[in-house]
Amino acid sequence: MKGIWLILKKELIEQFRDRKTLFTALFLPVLLWAGMAFLTDNFVSQEDEVKIPVTSNWTDAQRNQFTQLTGLKTYVPKDPAHEVKTGEADLYLDMDPKTNKVMLFISDKGVSPSFITQIENYVLKVNQSNLPPNVAKNTLHLEVKETAGEENMMVKIFTGYLMLSIIIGMTPVISGAGIAIDAIAGEKERGTIRSLLSLPLTPSKIWCGKWIAVAFYSLISFAITLGGYYAIQPYLENPTLNLDWFLALPISYQVGIVFLLLVYIATISAILLFLSTFAKSFKEAQGYLWPVNLLPMIVSFYLAFGSSEDSLSTPYFFVPFANIQAVLFEGAGKTLTLSHLLYAILSSILFIAIVIYISSSVFKKPNRMLSN
Amino acid sequence: MSNPVIEVNQLNKQYINTKALQEVTFSIDRGEVVGLLGANGAGKSTLLQILAGLIRPTSGQVKLLGKDVQKETLEVKKQIGLLFGSETGLYHRLTAYENIAYFAEFYNIPKSVYEQRIKEWADALELTPHLHKQAGELSKGNHQKVTILRSLIHDPEIIMLDEPTTGLDIAASLSFQELLKEVKTRGKTIIFSTHILEEVDNLCSQVIILRKGKVHYHGDLSELYRKEKTNNLTSIMRNVIGGE
Incomplete structure (x- = not known):
């Protein structure tokens, strides 16, 4: 264990003194996601300004009153239902002048609860005030109905499950890549690997020391990134990090997901270091690693937009990269089962063991390690 | 009485298209300072890397302090000091x-x-x-x-140096030679490759001359001079390299 600790300590000191590493591992992810948060906020704010389609049954006075009480503007399209069907709007309003019934038609692909609350509040305010000339004699009734709609893709991309899954998926890859490349491919290029291999230490221990160092930096980077992203939420008009579903889970599930997260970071670190072990130079390692950067995002988007079910089939939970995203997907959708969570954890641990075994085997091969 | 700390027996190393070492056999006693000489590509670095357990030979056996380098690599590495001057x-x-x-x-x-x-x-x-x-x-x-x-x-008991004075100025090179002499007085065994023949003259009791992966000469430096009928190592090496 002492040998692994010495390797780890050296890697930590050396990387900590490297400004480039500090930037790519610690500051870049924070800057990236903070920037993304404000962009998202701007986008979602723009969504708030979208006008609500209403039928021609709404009089101008009623529309003005609605705007005064809710702050939401309205417009009268030819076919309001078509607006929802094409995704131009998430809902539309109709009005029966005889019964004073306000009919709210919402998209069957989902709608922001805040819109419904605002409309409910509108009905409440009108009924309480009892003043508007055209509805003074009758009380308004709200009836909510579902209508065929189109999913608002962009809103879904940047809110709820998807944003969290992208941060979790990509941060360890972004932050760990530079360190992993430097740890082995960098040593080959600088010629320090020969001295390292001359030490009375097994290749497996050398590799594990470096692996733990990469995982440690990735974990720190991830904690800073997620913490930073969480901290800026109050400054956003529309917070995009939704952890309510996680906090609502039983404690055993919460512990399981946190453990899976640690295992995921360890898995990513192992894969990055494996590719660095395989590469003969810094540049070759970079070539291997860039596709890995895309994998978590591809998986996140695939699950978010490619899956029509709330729960996923079991094989998703055995595939590295995909399994943590699948757990987040089901967790957010309140369909996560303990067996799926355990499959994801155990399969990841098994995968790490395989990667360590293969990497150590490659690490023992002088023609790959000493060829520069 | 012979007290070998390095024993190399019928060592061969084959790279894809090159025979780096062929039937290399020699032994070095404790306390000797051995110069490893040869042209570029003669197999000096390959030999040192095999002795240090960094690369595996294609065939043959290497024992350091009585331990098989391939089987007891970690134990052997504890007893070796290794320096590669090129990096x-x-x-x-x-x-x-x-x-x-x-x-x-x-x-x-x-x-x-x-x-x-x-x-x-x-x-x-x-x-x-x-x-x-x-x-x-x-x-x-x-x-x-x-x-x-x-x-x-x-x-370490055994010190292996591959062109150790590469990059050193004259003063540092002389200091290094003094350091090696001091290390030698403590009974350490030193094997080093170099192109600076003056260092060999100053430090070594024995030389191994490699030519195209084979041992061309192994023995006392004085014996080499006697055999070649000259005390000029440069001239001897010119003849060896010229023959490649």
């Missing part, structure tokens, strides 16, 4: 001191012991003012001095 192998973001101490700790040397060694040898090599500079800030010569200290820090 200093220092970590640029660690200080010179940290580079040496880092390696010392792998050999379980008490801190007080390695600190004392670093102090003494750094003084001898005039490295003391640079000990706490990051390796990336050091001159090439100081780089090499740090590497030399690092390879000797665990007081």
Whole structure:
């Protein structure tokens, strides 16, 4: 264990003194996601300004009153239902002048609860005030109905499950890549690997020391990134990090997901270091690693937009990269089962063991390690 | 009485298209300083790397201090000090001191012991003012001095040096030779490759001359001079290299 600790300590000191590493591992992810948060906020704010389609049954006075009480503007399209069907709007309003019934038609692909609350509040305010000339004699009734709609893709991309899954998926890859490349491919290029291999230490221990160092930096980077992203939420008009579903889970599930997260970071670190072990130079390692950067995002988007079910089939939970995203997907959708969570954890641990075994085997091969 | 610490028996190393070493056999006794000579590509670095357990031979056996290098690699590595002059192998973001101490700790040397060694040898090599500079800030010569200290820090029984004075100025090179002489008086076995024949004259009791991966000559330097009827090593080597 002492040998692994010495390797780890050296890697930590050396990387900590490297400004480039500090930037790519610690500051870049924070800057990236903070920037993304404000962009998202701007986008979602723009969504708030979208006008609500209403039928021609709404009089101008009623529309003005609605705007005064809710702050939401309205417009009268030819076919309001078509607006929802094409995704131009998430809902539309109709009005029966005889019964004073306000009919709210919402998209069957989902709608922001805040819109419904605002409309409910509108009905409440009108009924309480009892003043508007055209509805003074009758009380308004709200009836909510579902209508065929189109999913608002962009809103879904940047809110709820998807944003969290992208941060979790990509941060360890972004932050760990530079360190992993430097740890082995960098040593080959600088010629320090020969001295390292001359030490009375097994290749497996050398590799594990470096692996733990990469995982440690990735974990720190991830904690800073997620913490930073969480901290800026109050400054956003529309917070995009939704952890309510996680906090609502039983404690055993919460512990399981946190453990899976640690295992995921360890898995990513192992894969990055494996590719660095395989590469003969810094540049070759970079070539291997860039596709890995895309994998978590591809998986996140695939699950978010490619899956029509709330729960996923079991094989998703055995595939590295995909399994943590699948757990987040089901967790957010309140369909996560303990067996799926355990499959994801155990399969990841098994995968790490395989990667360590293969990497150590490659690490023992002088023609790959000493060829520069 | 013969007391071999390095025993090489019918060693062969085949790369894809090249026979780097062919039927290499020799033994070196404790306390000898052996110069490893030969043209570029003669197999010197390959031989040193096999002796150090860094690469595996295609066939043949190497024993260091009676232990099979291939079977007891870690035990053998504890007894070896290794230096490759062509690559200093220092970590640029660690200080010179940290580079040496880092390696010392792998050999379980008490801190007080390695600190004392670093102090003494750094003084001898005039490295003391640079000990706490990051390796990336050091001159090439100081780089090499740090590497030399690092390879000797665990007081190894066998010291293998591949062109150790590459990059050193004359003063540092002479200091290094003095250091090796001092190490020799403590009964250590040293094998080093070099192109600087003066170093061989000054330090070595024996030489191994490799030619196209084969041992062309192994024996006492004085015997070589007698055999070749000249005391001019440069002339001898010119004949050997010229024959390749």
